[in-house]
Amino acid sequence: MKQIIVIFLSISAIYSQSLYANLTIYKDGYALVKQPVFWEDLDSDQNVIIWDVLPKGIVYNSPFLSLENANVLIQSFNKDVFHFSERLYDYLGTKVDIKLINSNDMSGTLIEVTDKTLTIQRRRSLISFNRDRVDYINVPSADNVQFKPTLKWTIQIDQEADTIAGDLTYLASGFSWNANYRFIIDSETDEAQFIAEAAINNDSNINFENAALSLVEGKLNMNEGAGNSSRSITNQLVTNPPERSELGDYHIFNIDTDMSLITKETIVTRLYPSRNVSFVKTYIFENEEKSQKDEPLSVEYDIPNTSENNLGIPLPKGEIQLYQLLENGTIEFIGKDEIRQIPRNETANISSGKAFDVLGTRKILNYDRQQKSEEASIAIQVKNSQMESIDVRLIEHIYGDWVIRNASTDYRKVDASTIHFMISVPRESSRTVTYTYRKEWK
Template sequence: MKNFLTVIILLLFALPLLAEDWLTIYNNDLSLVRSRFELELENGRQDINFSDITSRIDPSSVIVTGNGIRIAEQNFEYDLAGKWQIMAKYLDREVLIITKDQSRLTGILKFYSDNSIGIIEKGTERLLVISESETQWIQLAELPDNFYTKPTLHWSIIASKKAKYPVQMSYLTGGLSWDVTYNTVWDEKTLQFNSWVTINNTSGKAFNDVMLKLIAGDINRVYSGFYGKRGSLISYDASTAQESAAPSFEEKAFHDFHLYTLDQKVSFANNQTKQLELYPPKNIKAYAEYQYPTYAANVKSIIKFKNTTDNGAGMPLPKGIIKVYKQDSDGNLEFIGEDSINHTSRNEEVSINTGTAFDLIASTRLKEQTQISKYITERLIQITLRNNSNKNKTIKVTHQLSPNTRIVEADYKYTIDSNDKVTFSIDIAPDKEIVWTFRERSEY
């Protein structure tokens, strides 16, 4: 076949496996893989190629244990077989080149580039430079010893006797990720709350019938070396899966994070995206709110709820996207907005910004600024609010004070939280405009 190498693929050492796999996926492109299998070994020292690993493995994190065996040496082979890699490994060895005009040229390969091939012709010792585009195929005498079709761990193992040895291996890897999407339906009082985990596998390896765990939280890591993926190995005890009609996650606190364990085994093909339900559907009490931060361009439409058991929630929420739908009068659901949330523990407030309130208009104006003294300045800030809808609306106007600033006069009552954020709750009737002011004083 044109422009392809003619090679004989040798079978690598076959590993008889009775495999079990566990997979823990963290945030930020980190996963822990643990496998249990058997190796049939001879007595003494021997070489084993193990290729049932991901292409994003961190070789420095590999731990292999087994009674009666010892890993004397480990090499990670990631320079995978391909046309250019094979030819680079075949320098100073004999090759046979067939050109498009069926000429046969035999010699010692001296260089191989994108445009040309150089050989010392057998029998004449002449240097022949052959155009790569004129080459039909190249025949190699044999396959290079260090030929790998996929990422491989090459072990030099010492066994105490000829036998089958149970082996357990764990390593850290990139290429697996998970995130959460919360699909909700809003009826002005409650959110019908559904949560889905989306898992992406681009690790270069398929996982069949693995026990799956997800960890929500930000783990500290040190980035260095090849692949830039190093960190501390975290070991855990695997649990036994129980078959059920639909998979579900069991959640628990784990160190300073939250751990979600799937109650049955699951499979992931390489380059596959899989979705699993995180929590059973819930109805969560929530409320709507309009917010206008001073000097902002628009009024935000917000849905809020407290993440408590009394409100129908009360579960740790991993970071993700909350999508909000609402039922129209024709019975169809319409999408009304989405927002992202960070990891949210129980008893914390969740705020969902669904977008801009179309019929609510707001603006901020610095009406006057007065220098009271060398160290004291006052500013009169004017707020204009309009309600162009046909319903009464309440807009919460927020204003962030600096540490040396306070409100000295205001047309409406307000509250101040522990972060010095001032909130005015302003009621506006339909088709009305309210113009009002407050005065702040800064002392330096």
Template sequence: MHRRALLASAGLLLVPLSARAQQREVSVTIYNSDLALVEDARPLDLKAGRQKLEFKDVSAQIRPETVSLSAPGVTILEQNFDYDLLTPSKLMEKAVGQQVRIVRTNPGDGKETTEVATVLAANEGVVLKIGDRIEVLRDDGVPTRVIFDKVPETLRARPTLSVNVEAASAGPRQAKLSYLTSGLSWKADYVAMFDEAKSALDLQGWITLSNTSGTAFENAKTQLVAGEVNQLSQNNGYRPPRRGTPGVISAGTESGTGERVADYYLYPLPERTTIAANQNKQVGFLSAQGVAAKKVYEVREGWFVSQGEPAKAVVAIQFSNAKLAGLGSQLPAGTMRVYMRDAAGDPKFVGENAIGHTPAGSELSIKIGEAFDVSSQATLVSETKVSKTRSRYEMKYLLRNAKDQPVTVELRQGGLWRDGEVKAESLKSRRIDARTLGWSVPVPANGETTLTFTVETGW
């Protein structure tokens, strides 16, 4: 018995009268991590004293320990959540030890024969005792059906909550139920149309709702929460937070648009919607045109090593979601797909990548692929031990460009530790973060550029 969980379900179905269905007020708040908060307010029509109520269509994945139900003058005495659903296999399992009727139809003349059988087992198959013989029920081409006298009380056609309550008095009253459930989630998807000549992109954002909870939520007020709420893992241990934000070069400092709760952003859908069972639903939530953007070639190295062969540079689209760049909105985590128009003006898909929850004012870099004509090859020229805890590394990068136009390669060198510093360099660097240096390296058309630098770092 799950007392609180069943309370939640009880509130959902406390009005069995279809005439009152239009008065039901359902709100669903959906999180990114397969989690949703269901709030259900509806009228009750009870008699005085003890009574048993059954409520169908509650979420089959309800979390019983999270249920809360309140109704004036009503005391919950006991609740049971029946999630053993009626299926042919379940029906046969419940019939073990009982008698059923087996009806077979002769394919030749269409005559039916009926035998009474006792179900001995229903595990990987059904074993029957018919008279003095033991038989395995199988699909051998002979039309066969099994007739049961009744449906067991423990099997339900839909997830059902039964509740024993004590009502102080008869009459209508308002109940409010809330509970957490799995089986509801959402994700963001972005379509970016990039115009390289104009250094701009048009961005559309779509939200995809997914409902595998086992029930439908009709005409529900729906809002989405962007952010990672902390939850205990299935083994009841602490789940460490994720580190880093995919696609983000630097996090922003602008206040985003929209409503917040705690440190999360809320995205309410503009209209009530029905989230059907086993359904994916898409809703638009962002549209921006002319956002400043550029295509870049990136090379990222995490340590000071030589490469035996040239590596292709990464092709990425960089843009900012700052107000001055034409966007000014936080971006929920999701997948960003980039398109460009060909010579005929038709859009072509050129790549996709994931982004994390991104505050407004951030700088983003969306990897769309690898360059065919731009490469990099690193060489560790020397490694010198300066002291017990410090070393000096002399690096050389050969950047080649087989395109008929010049390009700029954004090179990122990681590996700096405590008190890391640049001792010499052929091109001015900038500090990206505590462990990373960056260079913007121009490479001429059909040519090459060599970048050299020496750094010291300790640990």
């Protein structure tokens, strides 16, 4: 039976190039690549087609080909890429020429290859060399040298067609993305500009030109097996393509504009248009039950992820940078933080570090421990040296079976070991909160 072999040749001698692919990129280093493919001038008889524009991190048991007007009968994946150090084993028993550094050539039959030594047999002797002393080795030409992994299919054309087209789908490592946010605060309006971006990395050896990109927030379940270790993989394909890996809970961000993702390049694109949002600024003073402190308070910003706040959008996990808009229109960096995944109608909580002119002091005024009880009186003072009033959250962690007595202001029990006091402190003044906790046990 007549066979025609059609080979797709890569465009670049160094990096292969993909056109018009769809890439779904995950945060854990993998991507699902959906590559449009076509072959021209095929015979109506059975044909063999070949494709070698593949990234080095391809998951070897993942590729499958879907064709519009042909059936795939057999798929073979040959990843026996030429590596000279590995191919030396194929020359055992063969005459080779070895040139040592600062020495003459030497010929003999190669009889042993290890990671550190080479051994040849000469007419009357055996000679072993350290490999780091070898300048070069001259061996006979190799047959069927393959420079890159190659997919090959045997197909049956359903009807006469000059062109066979379809999609090649596979998983590959070497791709990743991260969410980056910028939060530019305008203190005069109590609003901020919220910018959400994605940094997309291509660490593969393939240039993806005019690619459609989708970004997945979630972890891909990859169970690495032994199937990737063989040199050649052949699958008999009937009707069912290989199953995709299970994703679990995730959200897909589709990038509206096709773009080129060049090898070893990172591109940054907007996840959403820039938005003006409101926020709640709170100063935090957090302590354990026996702590005594005198330190600046932490500054936190709560951003409701709601449609009423011009958001109401899924926010993936990432780094957020905080900036302050000054009166002259310039901005200054004031801190950065990590935010978790924030679904719609949840609140993003971010910290910009310690305040310079808001100080907290916590003292234990009295402590009494008996055989079956413990009692402590606490005083917490917050001093505000700013020219505006502030909101403060006092977080107290108390462990065991406790009750609160004689609190100077209202508190909220958050859980079995945490209470919160919410207070306001006027400009250039201070405020003190006192309370007593008591524990009893049998």
